[in-house]
Amino acid sequence: MFRHLAARFGGPLSAAILALLGIWLILMVTLPQLQMIDYSLRPNLLPDQRGGPEDGWTLANYATLFANDIHRAIFFKTLWSSVLVTLLTLAVSYPLAWYLAKVATPRQAALCILLLIIPFWINEIMRTYSWFIILAFRGPLNELLLMLGLIDRPIRFLSGDGGVMVGMVYAYILFMVFPLYNAIESLDDNQVRAARDLGAGTLRTHRRIVIPHAKPGIATGCIMTFMLAAGSYAVPALLGSPGSRWFTQIIYNWFFEGGNWNQGAAYAFLLLVLCIGFMSLVMKVFKVGLGDIAK
Amino acid sequence: MDGSVRLEEVVMRFGDFTAIDKTSLEIGSGEFFSFLGPSGCGKTTLLNMIGGFLTPSEGRVSIGGEPMAGVSVNRRPTAMIFQNLALFPLMTVFENIEFGLEVRGVDRRTRRATAERLLSLVALEGVGSRRVTELSGGQKQRVAIARALAVEPRVLLLDEPLSALDLKLRQHMRSELKAIQRKTGITFIYITHDQGEALTMSDRVAVMSAGRLQQVADPMTLYRQPATGFVAAFVGENNRIEARVIDRLGERVRLDAGTLGELEGRVGEEASLGGGAEVALYVRPEQLRPVAAGTSGDASMGGSTLVAEVESVSFEGAWLMVQARLPGSGEALRVQLGSEVSRSFADALVPGEAITLGYDPAETVVLPRDDGPRVDEATGEVVEAADV
Numbered sequence: 001m002f003r004h005l006a007a008r009f010g011g012p013l014s015a016a017i018l019a020l021l022g023i024w025l026i027l028m029v030t031l032p033q034l035q036m037i038d039y040s041l042r043p044n045l046l047p048d049q050r051g052g053p054e055d056g057w058t059l060a061n062y063a064t065l066f067a068n069d070i071h072r073a074i075f076f077k078t079l080w081s082s083v084l085v086t087l088l089t090l091a092v093s094y095p096l097a098w099y100l101a102k103v104a105t106p107r108q109a110a111l112c113i114l115l116l117i118i119p120f121w122i123n124e125i126m127r128t129y130s131w132f133i134i135l136a137f138r139g140p141l142n143e144l145l146l147m148l149g150l151i152d153r154p155i156r157f158l159s160g161d162g163g164v165m166v167g168m169v170y171a172y173i174l175f176m177v178f179p180l181y182n183a184i185e186s187l188d189d190n191q192v193r194a195a196r197d198l199g200a201g202t203l204r205t206h207r208r209i210v211i212p213h214a215k216p217g218i219a220t221g222c223i224m225t226f227m228l229a230a231g232s233y234a235v236p237a238l239l240g241s242p243g244s245r246w247f248t249q250i251i252y253n254w255f256f257e258g259g260n261w262n263q264g265a266a267y268a269f270l271l272l273v274l275c276i277g278f279m280s281l282v283m284k285v286f287k288v289g290l291g292d293i294a295k
Numbered sequence: 296m297d298g299s300v301r302l303e304e305v306v307m308r309f310g311d312f313t314a315i316d317k318t319s320l321e322i323g324s325g326e327f328f329s330f331l332g333p334s335g336c337g338k339t340t341l342l343n344m345i346g347g348f349l350t351p352s353e354g355r356v357s358i359g360g361e362p363m364a365g366v367s368v369n370r371r372p373t374a375m376i377f378q379n380l381a382l383f384p385l386m387t388v389f390e391n392i393e394f395g396l397e398v399r400g401v402d403r404r405t406r407r408a409t410a411e412r413l414l415s416l417v418a419l420e421g422v423g424s425r426r427v428t429e430l431s432g433g434q435k436q437r438v439a440i441a442r443a444l445a446v447e448p449r450v451l452l453l454d455e456p457l458s459a460l461d462l463k464l465r466q467h468m469r470s471e472l473k474a475i476q477r478k479t480g481i482t483f484i485y486i487t488h489d490q491g492e493a494l495t496m497s498d499r500v501a502v503m504s505a506g507r508l509q510q511v512a513d514p515m516t517l518y519r520q521p522a523t524g525f526v527a528a529f530v531g532e533n534n535r536i537e538a539r540v541i542d543r544l545g546e547r548v549r550l551d552a553g554t555l556g557e558l559e560g561r562v563g564e565e566a567s568l569g570g571g572a573e574v575a576l577y578v579r580p581e582q583l584r585p586v587a588a589g590t591s592g593d594a595s596m597g598g599s600t601l602v603a604e605v606e607s608v609s610f611e612g613a614w615l616m617v618q619a620r621l622p623g624s625g626e627a628l629r630v631q632l633g634s635e636v637s638r639s640f641a642d643a644l645v646p647g648e649a650i651t652l653g654y655d656p657a658e659t660v661v662l663p664r665d666d667g668p669r670v671d672e673a674t675g676e677v678v679e680a681a682d683v
Contacts, residue, residue: 190381193348196368197375198395198446208394212385 040265061266071250071267078247079274081161082229085168089176089225090218092169097180098210102189116174124171128238131167132158135239163239164246171235172228176221183217184210216292223279230275247271297324297359298372298449298482300345305354307340307506314340316506317354322484322499324359324449327476329485331493332503333529338486339454341503345484346452347371359449369398374448376456380439382427388414388438389423395446413441416475433464440475450482457492469495490530494518502526520563524662527577534580534628536601536621537664540572548661550576554623558599559656573664578654580616580631585640586653601652603628608644615641619650628652 005014041057049055065071100109119127134141135157142154157163187210195205211218236246251271254264283289300322307315315337322328330338343349344356347368356363358372374395383391392410393401401409414420417437422430427438436456443451453472457465473496476483487493493500494514502509502517502525509529510522521527528535538550538558548568550558560576562568586600603619606627617630630652632641644650 188379188381190377190379191383193368194375194377194381194383195394197346197348197373198442199369199398200394201369201398204398209383 036265037269039262040269042262044260044262061263062270064263065267065270074245074250075247075270075274078230078271079278081164081246082226083278085165085172085229086222086226088165089169089172090222093173093176093180093221094218097177097184098206100177101181101184102187102192116177120174124234125238127171128167128235131163131170132238135163135166158239159241159243161240161244163241164236164244167235167239168229168232171232172225175224175228179217179220179224180214181217183214187213215286216288219282219286219288219292222282226278226282227275230271230278299324299359300450300482300484301355301357301360302341302345303355303357305341305344305351305356307337307344307349308352314506315344315351318506318508319354320501320508320511322482324482325480327473327483327485327496327498329487329493329497329500330503331487331490331500331530332509333488336503337506338503340506342375342452342454342484342486345450346373346375348375372449373452374443374446374450375452375454376439376443378454378456378458380435380456380459382435382438382442384426384428387424387426388419388430391427391438392423392442392445394442399446409445410441413444416444416478417441418471432460433468436460436468440472444475444479444481448481450484451476453483453485455486455488457487458489465492472496494530502529504529519658519660521577521660521662522563524575524577524664527575527660527662532580532629533577534583534626536576536578536626537624538574538576538661540568540570540574540661542570543568547656548574550574550661552576555601555621558601560599560659560661561657562661568661568663574661575664577660577662579658580629581614581633582654582658583628583630583652584654585632585636586651599654599656601628601654602649603630603652605644605646605648605650607646608641610641615644617644617650 002014002018005017008014009017040061041059043054043056043058043060045052045054065075100112104112133139136142137154137156137158141157142151145151146154157166191209191213192205195209200208231248232246233248233252236244236249240246240249247267248271251264251267254260254267258264300320302318302320305315305318306313318341330341332338340349344351345358345363347363347366350364363371383394386394389407389410392413393406396406396409410423411420414423417440419434419437419441422434422438427435430438439456457468457472460468469492472483472485476496485493485496494517497514499511499513500517501511504525510517510526512520512522517526517530521530521533524535527533536552536555536558538552538555538560541549541551541557543549543562546561546563548560548562550560552558558576560574568574583601601621603621605617605619607618609616609618613634615632615636617632619628619630620626621628630650
C-alpha cells in the first residue's frame with residue numbers, strides 16, 4: 001500500500017499521511033478505548049484506594065447489568081426499539097429513494113433532496129424539540145386530528161416509545177435514504193422494464209430485481225441507522241418519557257450522575273458489543289461483506 | 296388471439312417534438328417484420344408503443360385484434376429483447392429463463408422442463424446453473440432469446456439485439472434468429488439500423504425516417520423498386536442523377552439530364568410524372584456496365600450511356616469498385632464491375648481516363664425530385680429523408 005501511495009504523492013508526503021492516520025488510530029481511538037476497557041474491568045474506588053489491595057481486574061461491572069432487572073430490560077428494549085426504528089426508517093426511505101432514483105426527473109430529484117437536507121442544517125436538539133412541540137398533548141398534531149374529527153380526545157404521543165420512534169426515524173432518515181438512493185440509482189432501467197415485460201407486477205419487480213440489487217445499500221443504511229439509534233442520547237432524552245428510557249441514558253447516568261466511570265465503561269462496552277453483533281448479523285443475513293458497504 | 300399487430304394513425308409526441316407522425320401499419324401473424332432506419336428515426340419509439348412501454352399520444356395499437364389501450368406492459372402478449380439484453384445479473388441462467396414462468400405461477404418442475412427445452416432450442420444445453428455474468432456475448436444473446444420465448448409471447452420485439460456482437464457472430468445469429476422464428480411461428484418485430492440484417496432476415500421491412508414510414512415492402516422490392524429518394528439512398532448503394540422528364544411511354548421515361556444528354560429510366564406505374572417534371576434517376580453501381588466508347592449505347596440496353604472520368608479504382612476480390620465523376624454536373628458515380636470485365640480492361644482503368652457506361656433502363660428507378668436525402672458528411676451515411 002505504501003508503494004502505491006509513494007508512487008502518487010512521493011515518499012515524504014506518503015509517510016506523513018500514514019503517520020497521521022496511525023497517530024489518529026492509535027492515540028485517538030485505540031488507546032482511549034483500551035483505557036476504557038481497563039476502567040470497565042476495575043472496581044470503582046476512591047482515589048486513595050487505587051493501587052491498593054481492592055484494586056484488581058474483575059467482571060463485576062459487567063455482571064451488574066445482568067443482576068439489575070431494570071437495566072437489563074432497558075438494554076433489551078433499546079435493542080428491540082432500535083431494530084424497530086431501523087425497520088421503520090427503511091419502510092419510509094425505500095419508496096422515497098425509489099422515487100428519487102427512478103421516477104423523478106433530475107429537477108424534481110434535486111429539489112426533493114434539497115428539501116430533505118435543509119432541515120438538517122438545524123441542529124439535532126432544535127429539530128427534536130420541534131417534534132416535542134408537534135407531538136405535545138396540546139400540540140398542533142392533536143389539534144389537527146381533533147379538528148378533522150379523527151379522534152375525540154388528545155393522544156399522549158410522548159408517554160410511550162412512540163415519540164422517540166418518530167423523532168429517531170426523522171433524525172436518521174438521510175442515513176438510510178442516501179445509501180438506498182445510491183444503490184437503486186445504479187440499477188439499469190432495462191432490468192425493471194424487462195421484469196415488467198416478462199409479466200412481473202410492481203411488488204415482484206421490487207422483491208426480485210430492485211431489492212436484491214440494492215442489498216448492499218439496504219445493509220449500509222440499516223447498519224448506520226441502527227448504530228445511531230442504539231447510541232442516540234438526545235432524542236430519547238427529549239422525546240422519551242420516564243417509561244421509555246434508552247440504554248445510553250443509563251450509561252450517561254453512571255458516568256456523570258453516579259460518578260462511576262468503571263460501571264459506565266462496562267455498560268458502554270456492552271452496548272458496543274450489541275451494535276457489532278447486530279452489524280455482523282445484518283451482514284450475514286444480507287450476505288454482504290465490509291467491501292460492499294464501503295463502496 | 297393471433298400474433299398480428301395493427302397500428303392505426305399512431306402519433307407519439309414528446310413535448311414539442313413529434314417522434315412518430317401519423318403512422319398506420321399492419322403486421323401479419325407469424326411474420327418476420329423489421330423496422331429499418333437511422334438512429335433517431337423513431338423505430339424504437341414504435342417498438343416501445345407496441346410493447347406498452349410508451350402510450351401513443353394519438354391513435355390505437357392492437358395485437359391479435361384486441362386493442363391494447365390501457366393494457367400494461369406486464370399484461371401484453373409481447374416479450375422484448377433489449378439492446379443491452381437486460382439479463383438479471385444476480386440470477387442463474389435457469390432463473391432468468393424461468394422468471395416469466397415463476398410470475399405466472401408455473402410450478403418448479405414444469406418451469407425447469409421449459410427452460411431446458413428452450414436452452415436446447417437456442418443450442419445452449421448445460422449452462423443452466425451458471426450465472427449469466429459468466430457467459431460470453433453470444434451465449435447471453437441466446438439466454439435473452441430463451442427468456443423472452445419462455446413466456447410464450449405472440450409477438451417478440453427485438454431492439455437491435457445483435458448490435459453488441461462482433462461481425463462474425465452477428466452474421467451467425469442472423470440465420471439462427473430466422474430459424475428460431477420459423478420454428479416457433481411467433482411474430483418477430485425487429486428494429487435495426489443495419490440494412491444487411493433487415494434484408495436477410497425479414498419477410499417485410501418498413502424503412503423509417505424522421506418519424507415516418509417511407510416504404511413497407513419485402514426486401515427485394517425495397518431494393519429494386521424504392522418508393523422514395525430516402526429508400527433509394529438508404530437501402531444499398533445508389534447513384535443519383537438529376538434530370539427532367541421529356542416524355543413517357545408506360546413505365547419508360549426519356550429524361551433530359553442537361554450536360555449528360557438524354558437518358559432513359561423506369562418509373563413506377565402509379566407515379567404521375569409527366570413531361571417537364573423534375574426527377575432524380577437512380578442507377579445502382581452494379582447496374583452500370585462498360586460499353587465501347589463512341590457508340591450511342593447498346594441497343595439491347597435501351598440506348599442510355601454515361602461518360603465519366605475515373606477517379607480511383609479499388610479491387611475488392613469479387614468485384615472492382617470504380618469511383619468516377621460525371622463531367623458537367625460534377626457528381627460522383629460509383630461503378631461496381633464484376634468478373635465479366637477482362638484483365639486488360641481493368642488495367643486500363645487509371646485515374647483521369649474516361650469510361651463509357653451503359654445501363655438497362657428497366658433496372659433503374661426514376662423518382663420525383665426532392666431536395667435529396669441529408670447525408671452525413673463524415674460517414675457518408677444517409678441521416679434523414681428530405682421532406683417530400
